[in-house]
Amino acid sequence: MKQPVRVTVTGAAGQICYSLLYRIASGEMLGNDQPVILQLLEITPALKVLEAVRMELNDCAFPLLHDVICTDDAKVAFTGADYGLMVGAKPRGPGMERADLLKDNGKIFSTLGKVINEVASPEMKICVVGNPANTNAYILMKNAPNLNPRNISALMRLDHNRAIYQLAEKADKPMNTVQKMTIWGNHSTTQVPDITHTTIGGEAAPSLVDATWANEEFIPKVAKRGAEVIAARGSSSAASAANGVIDHVRTWVLGTEDGDWASMAVCSDGSYGIQEGLIYSYPVTCKDGEWTIVQGLENSAFITEKMKASEKELQDEAETCSDLF
Ligand code: NAD
Ligand code: LMR
Numbered sequence: 001m002k003q004p005v006r007v008t009v010t011g012a013a014g015q016i017c018y019s020l021l022y023r024i025a026s027g028e029m030l031g032n033d034q035p036v037i038l039q040l041l042e043i044t045p046a047l048k049v050l051e052a053v054r055m056e057l058n059d060c061a062f063p064l065l066h067d068v069i070c071t072d073d074a075k076v077a078f079t080g081a082d083y084g085l086m087v088g089a090k091p092r093g094p095g096m097e098r099a100d101l102l103k104d105n106g107k108i109f110s111t112l113g114k115v116i117n118e119v120a121s122p123e124m125k126i127c128v129v130g131n132p133a134n135t136n137a138y139i140l141m142k143n144a145p146n147l148n149p150r151n152i153s154a155l156m157r158l159d160h161n162r163a164i165y166q167l168a169e170k171a172d173k174p175m176n177t178v179q180k181m182t183i184w185g186n187h188s189t190t191q192v193p194d195i196t197h198t199t200i201g202g203e204a205a206p207s208l209v210d211a212t213w214a215n216e217e218f219i220p221k222v223a224k225r226g227a228e229v230i231a232a233r234g235s236s237s238a239a240s241a242a243n244g245v246i247d248h249v250r251t252w253v254l255g256t257e258d259g260d261w262a263s264m265a266v267c268s269d270g271s272y273g274i275q276e277g278l279i280y281s282y283p284v285t286c287k288d289g290e291w292t293i294v295q296g297l298e299n300s301a302f303i304t305e306k307m308k309a310s311e312k313e314l315q316d317e318a319e320t321c322s323d324l325f
Contacts (some may be wrong), residue, residue, distance in 0.1 A: 001034040004035035004066040008081040009086025010112065012040035012070070013049040015235065016129065019242035020087070025057055025065040027179040029246045030253060031178040035075070037067040041077035041088065073117040081124050084116065085245060086140070091236040097186055098131040099313075100225075102321055109136040109309025110324040113143025122147050125289075126153040127248055129241065133187045135263050135317040141267065141279070142325030149277075150290070153252070154265035156191075158237065158244035159183045163193040163222045168201070171208045177201040182283040183222075183263040184272075184303070185310025186317075191281065193222040197297055215302065256285045261294050271295065272307065280313045 007024055008235070023029060023289075024036060028274070042050045047070065054068045071077050078084065089105040092098055108130065116124070128137035140206055141152045160183050169177040170174040179199050184192040195214055198205035206214065229237045251262045265281040268274045271293045272282070284291040299307065 002034055003081040004037050005030065006037045006039055006080050007083045007085065007088060008039040008041065008077050009085045010041040010077070011130065012038075013042045013046040013053055014087065015091075015238035016087050016241045016245075017053070019239040020085070020245055021053065021057060022060060022062075023242065025060065025062040027062075027064045030247050031250075032064070034309055035066045037063045037069065038065065039069045039077045039081060041073070041074055042070070042072055044072045044090075047072055048275060068284050074112055078116050078120045078124075081120055083249065084120070084124050084126040085129065085249070086112065086126060086136070087129045087245075089136065092230070094133065094227075094230055094234075097131075099135075099317055101131050101318060102135060104175075105130055105132070105136055106139050106321045106324050110141040110143045113140040113235050113325075115148045116140070117144035120144075122148070122151075125150060125249070126152045127245060128152070128279075130247060131187070132312055132317060135283075135321065137265065137279040138314075138318055139321060139324050149267040149279065152267060152271050152279070153291075154187060154279050154281075155241070155244055155248055155264045156183050156187055156265045157248040157251075159187060159191055159193065159222060159225075159281075160263040161240070162225045163195075163218070166218055167195060167198065167205060167209065170213060171205070171278070173200050173208075178205070179257075179260045179281070181263065181279050182297075185305045186314050187265065187281070188310070188313060188320050189223045190219075190306070190310040190313045191223050192310060193219050194299075194301060194303050196300065196303060197283075219306075230274050251316075252286050252291060253289055255287050263284050263285065264291055266291055266293070269293065272297075272299070274307070274311050275315060278318070280309065280311065280314065
């Protein structure tokens with residue numbers, strides 16, 4: 001049996017975590033031979049609810065769950081952590097954009113970035129979920145210079161999965177036949193779901209669906225899906241977001257399938273002309289716990305223009321919160 005790894009999860013008494021924690025503990029994220037210790041962080045008023053989460057985790061008798069630590073002390077939560085899932089943040093309500101959360105949520109990520117910088121291993125792998133996820137990851141990175149920036153990412157897998165569903169439904173094909181989906185940019189309405197290089201059962205997706213649908217219906221449908229869920233549910237996506245986190249980390253750690261890739265927001269190295277250092281979503285392949293941006297894709301003027309607009313939005317968000325780093 002492998003040694004247990006420590007997974008820190010913030011906002012652990014919230015909606016997303018109610019779907020997420022049980023799947024981590026069951027082995028879906030890191031493999032069914034990998035024991036885990038959950039280090040759960042909450043704000044003090046939520047500790048009672050967090051205690052109930054711990055009771056339910058215990059009552060599942062997961063063989064891989066070695067311990068559950070519940071705390072409102074970020075130093076305790078991040079000490080010794082191998083993974084940091086940064087969920088704890090305010091969600092938006094109807095009529096809001098995710099960037100409207102920056103004022104409140106940005107502070108959480110500057111504070112936690114400093115704590116992580118002090119107590120965590122530079123090799124801890126981080127997935128930021130709390131919105132606006134890319135800029136919160138950027139704030140965290142700027143406040144945690146000891147961390148390897150390659151280990152700081154933001155969640156785009158929910159958008160990636162949403163795009164797979166929309167395309168598979170339109171083409172009337174099973175979802176597991178869709179490969180090489182790409183989401184470029186920010187987890188916002190400027191994101192660029194792109195099927196140019198996507199295949200369905202090995203065939204080029206653009207030859208199977210109408211270009212007008214791809215450009216005028218598919219892109220906004222995926223980009224605005226979060227708001228559609230909020231309008232229907234009254235609160236933001238939770239189970240699908242948790243599923244996105246599971247997929248994101250599993251792919252990062254256990255690797256992409258041959259012939260496929262995933263979308264991850266990572267620290268840009270300047271690929272595709274995007275400003276270095278921004279947390280920008282790219283198509284990536286993963287192997288041995290490392291991601292690599294897929295290189296050499298030809299992008300149309302239409303896609304390139306949208307990619308630049310999403311980059312500009314991230315530059316503007318960074319500018320807005322420059323007091324936090
Ligand atoms: P929620 O309100 O149900 O839970 C958030 C939890 O975070 C609460 O329990 C709260 O007490 C806790 N919290 C607040 N500040 C904290 C802090 N400083 N440290 C630790 N915990 C803290 O919200 P939710 O539905 O779980 O969503 C969480 C975040 O995830 C929101 O910002 C939401 O917009 C975002 N989200 C992102 C994606 C994505 O794809 N990136 C998808 C869905 C939701
Ligand atoms: C989502 O995409 O569902 C989340 O980012 C929540 C939101 O505010 O849309």
